[in-house]
Amino acid sequence: MLRGKMARSSQMSQFAIPDLNPEQMAAVSAPPGPVLIVAGPGSGKTRVLTARVAYLIANLGIPPWQIMAVTFTNKAAREMKERLQKLLGTDAERITVGTFHAIGAGILRRYGEAIGLSPHFAIYDESDQLALVKQAMAELGLDEKRVSARSILNGISNAKAKYITPDRLRLRATTPWEQRLAQVYDKYEELLQQNNALDFDDLLLRCVQLFELNPTVLEQLQDRYRHVLVDEYQDTDHLQYLFLRHLAARHRNITVVGDPDQSIFRWRHAEIRNILRFQEDYPDALVFKLEENYRSTKRILEAALAVIRANRMRIEKQLWTRNPEGPPIFLFEAADERDEADFVSSQVAGLLSRKECRPGDIAVMYRVNAQSRALEEAFIRYGLKYHLVGAIRFYERKEIKDVIAFLRVIDNPFDSLSLERVVTNSPVGQGIGARTWENVLHWSQTTSTHLLEACRQLAESGPKGLAGRTRQALRSIVELFDRLKALADSLSLPELIDKTLELSGYRDWLRDGTEEGEERWQNVQELRTVAQDYGGVPASQALSLFLQNLSLISDADTIRESGETSFMMTLHSAKGLEFPVVFIVGLEEGLLPHSRSMDDIEELEEERRLFYVGVTRAKRLLYLVYAARRTIYGYTEPSAPSRFLADIPKNLLHRAAFPSSPQLAGFKKEADDPGLQTLTFRPGDRVAHRTFGEGTVTAARLVNGDEEVTVLFPGRGQKVLLARYANLVHLDPERNKIL
DNA sequence: GCGCTTTGATTTTTT
DNA sequence: ATCAAAGCGC
Numbered sequence: 001m002l003r004g005k006m007a008r009s010s011q012m013s014q015f016a017i018p019d020l021n022p023e024q025m026a027a028v029s030a031p032p033g034p035v036l037i038v039a040g041p042g043s044g045k046t047r048v049l050t051a052r053v054a055y056l057i058a059n060l061g062i063p064p065w066q067i068m069a070v071t072f073t074n075k076a077a078r079e080m081k082e083r084l085q086k087l088l089g090t091d092a093e094r095i096t097v098g099t100f101h102a103i104g105a106g107i108l109r110r111y112g113e114a115i116g117l118s119p120h121f122a123i124y125d126e127s128d129q130l131a132l133v134k135q136a137m138a139e140l141g142l143d144e145k146r147v148s149a150r151s152i153l154n155g156i157s158n159a160k161a162k163y164i165t166p167d168r169l170r171l172r173a174t175t176p177w178e179q180r181l182a183q184v185y186d187k188y189e190e191l192l193q194q195n196n197a198l199d200f201d202d203l204l205l206r207c208v209q210l211f212e213l214n215p216t217v218l219e220q221l222q223d224r225y226r227h228v229l230v231d232e233y234q235d236t237d238h239l240q241y242l243f244l245r246h247l248a249a250r251h252r253n254i255t256v257v258g259d260p261d262q263s264i265f266r267w268r269h270a271e272i273r274n275i276l277r278f279q280e281d282y283p284d285a286l287v288f289k290l291e292e293n294y295r296s297t298k299r300i301l302e303a304a305l306a307v308i309r310a311n312r313m314r315i316e317k318q319l320w321t322r323n324p325e326g327p328p329i330f331l332f333e334a335a336d337e338r339d340e341a342d343f344v345s346s347q348v349a350g351l352l353s354r355k356e357c358r359p360g361d362i363a364v365m366y367r368v369n370a371q372s373r374a375l376e377e378a379f380i381r382y383g384l385k386y387h388l389v390g391a392i393r394f395y396e397r398k399e400i401k402d403v404i405a406f407l408r409v410i411d412n413p414f415d416s417l418s419l420e421r422v423v424t425n426s427p428v429g430q431g432i433g434a435r436t437w438e439n440v441l442h443w444s445q446t447t448s449t450h451l452l453e454a455c456r457q458l459a460e461s462g463p464k465g466l467a468g469r470t471r472q473a474l475r476s477i478v479e480l481f482d483r484l485k486a487l488a489d490s491l492s493l494p495e496l497i498d499k500t501l502e503l504s505g506y507r508d509w510l511r512d513g514t515e516e517g518e519e520r521w522q523n524v525q526e527l528r529t530v531a532q533d534y535g536g537v538p539a540s541q542a543l544s545l546f547l548q549n550l551s552l553i554s555d556a557d558t559i560r561e562s563g564e565t566s567f568m569m570t571l572h573s574a575k576g577l578e579f580p581v582v583f584i585v586g587l588e589e590g591l592l593p594h595s596r597s598m599d600d601i602e603e604l605e606e607e608r609r610l611f612y613v614g615v616t617r618a619k620r621l622l623y624l625v626y627a628a629r630r631t632i633y634g635y636t637e638p639s640a641p642s643r644f645l646a647d648i649p650k651n652l653l654h655r656a657a658f659p660s661s662p663q664l665a666g667f668k669k670e671a672d673d674p675g676l677q678t679l680t681f682r683p684g685d686r687v688a689h690r691t692f693g694e695g696t697v698t699a700a701r702l703v704n705g706d707e708e709v710t711v712l713f714p715g716r717g718q719k720v721l722l723a724r725y726a727n728l729v730h731l732d733p734e735r736n737k738i739l
Numbered sequence: 740g741c742g743c744t745t746t747g748a749t750t751t752t753t754t
Numbered sequence: 755a756t757c758a759a760a761g762c763g764c
Contacts, residue, residue, distance in 0.1 A: 072753040
């Protein structure tokens with residue numbers, strides 16, 4: 001007893017709790033048991049969660065391996081690991097930190113055999129799922145023109161998210177549509193099983209199933225993970241809820257952190273009521289509220305509060321900040337989306353030329369991705385650098401999916417979708433068309449062997465009518481995978497990838513000499529680089545783990561923090577980020593709130609939360625922009641300002657004018673740099689621009705220490721550019737010398 | 740089996 | 755306006 005106490009107190013000194021305010025401190029050092037931390041934006045919630053993990057280990061002497069910390073994104077998991085590393089050193093490695101899905105996949109790899117899963121299961125993403133639904137529908141003789149595969153998949157996803165099995169769905173089905181849905185769902189599950197594959201939802205659903213069917217396994221896990229901590233609890237769905245409830249049922253040491261006001265994934269089955277009802281689930285829960293905001297100015301916070309106050313589904317908080325009042329929030333009415341983009345660009349150019357911030361301090365946020373187009377064009381016109389966040393996902397690139405398909409087949413020959421991808425999308429399938437492929441599928445069905453085996457049998461002993469060319473093509477596919485499979489035992493993973501690319505002819509096929517081909521090849525090399533982490537052991541051992549981890553990673557969209565580029569992103573992808581300067585554009589009825597969300601009160605509340613999330617990303621400067629008319633799908637229509645704008649008290653807003661810059665009282669630094677004093681362009685000069693080509697200067701003047709040049713580009717019209725950003729090149733330097 | 744034309748849909752996307 | 759998937763002809 002005494003020894004234990006001494007050990008604890010000596011450990012306590014090892015962990016110096018970082019500066020925390022009293023609320024944060026209370027949450028961090030709350031005794032084990034159910035704990036709910038309601039954390040406002042910018043209140044240091046991740047810090048608190050991390051500090052609590054450290055506290056449990058260092059101060060309460062809990063072994064690191066008894067702790068599980070769950071996040072939603074890989075990025076959040078990574079950040080938490082890094083912070084724990086700093087706080088605890090090597091102890092941190094033994095803590096289980098990961099996303100729901102990664103942790104679920106890990107559990108299934110380890111214990112899945114109890115419910116009939118091979119540890120080599122593939123993880124199917126949404127496009128794989130859709131392909132599987134189509135296959136299921138085809139096998140059931142359902143016409144895709146009458147029921148879209150998409151809507152069926154939605155139905156299946158909804159059922160899965162609610163933990164409804166095909167059997168249960170069939171029992172509760174009343175309409176013909178529901179009966180058909182249950183039928184396809186059933187078939188879909190059968191196909192997953194055949195392919196030895198799981199979809200994303202399965203990673204949690206099957207865990208819950210495992211827990212319910214195998215009390216021994218569940219107990220083992222409960223005793224292993226005695227302390228569970230969850231980030232972003234407001235975004236958990238029903239499966240995640242069940243997963244956590246089971247895991248924490250025995251020891252009830254569950255800490256959740258979240259903010260119902262920032263719940264924006266309802267459409268992804270997130271259930272805001274999970275956090276609203278936490279106290280009902282755990283009546284003895286200790287509740288802490290983090291209400292001090294360290295991020296935004298008083299004005300920005302006040303505007304945010306005014307916006308969110310109108311919602312009903314909330315836990316009331318008294319947010320406050322010690323930060324300064326700050327400049328007013330700028331409100332600008334643009335004529336249309338082009339004008340809007342011009343306004344944003346000119347403001348950005350102004351902020352940068354006045355050195356009020358760095359490009360990386362600025363983010364432009366919008367409701368739908370389509371809005372980025374006009375903004376990008378304007379940024380390019382102004383010579384401003386930007387980075388589109390979350391637009392292209394690495395894992396979804398065609399070439400990456402192709403290479404992964406090869407590897408998946410090597411790892412799991414039952415994965416028919418991947419083999420199909422190889423055959424239809426790469427040089428390997430040369431000479432095999434839809435007809436032949438149907439034969440293979442059919443053969444595989446009748447002999448119930450996997451597809452590769454079906455190819456082999458057809459090549460060797462298929463019907464006489466089979467053309468020699470087809471036979472040869474099938475044989476070469478089988479030989480390719482036989483060779484690769486054999487090589488997997490002796491080569492490391494990166495080497496196996498090299499061999500795969502070489503032997504399949506994929507490398508030469510991809511690098512077709514075009515610039516695009518080379519870029520795609522670079523991406524493939526990127527994938528190879530990732531594989532190097534798994535290089536220590538033979539590929540046959542590393543492959544499953546590599547593939548499963550890969551399926552769970554989506555963020556090659558990791559923000560590059562060079563500071564030299566500004567950011568554009570949807571309001572959804574802005575969650576969890578913060579920027580000194582934020583522009584929210586397209587604040588119009590129909591866009592925000594989106595027209596598809598306007599007839600449902602709960603969806604409207606979510607739109608409002610989305611706006612709230614956007615506003616609370618801003619630290620110092622916030623611009624709210626809307627356009628009087630907007631072109632959508634080729635139709636130009638007048639638009640009304642968003643109803644959410646009306647909730648912001650007028651005294652916080654300042655109507656911005658265009659094109660002159662607003663006065664940024666309190667922010668404007670005294671310019672040491674007087675900027676440009678003389679003109680370098682004059683009317684008549686011939687100049688070249690990166691995107692507009694050659695043109696003639698029609699006017700030039702000094703504006704805020706920069707040179708504003710008006711150029712007439714033949715065929716593209718007159719453009720007003722800032723010389724500092726536009727990188728205009730003089731075409732006839734001789735003439736310039738005369739100046 | 741491949742390439743061109745038509746058709747339809749088009750919010751958000753942590754995994 | 756734009757893009758992808760399906761449809762159709764060679």
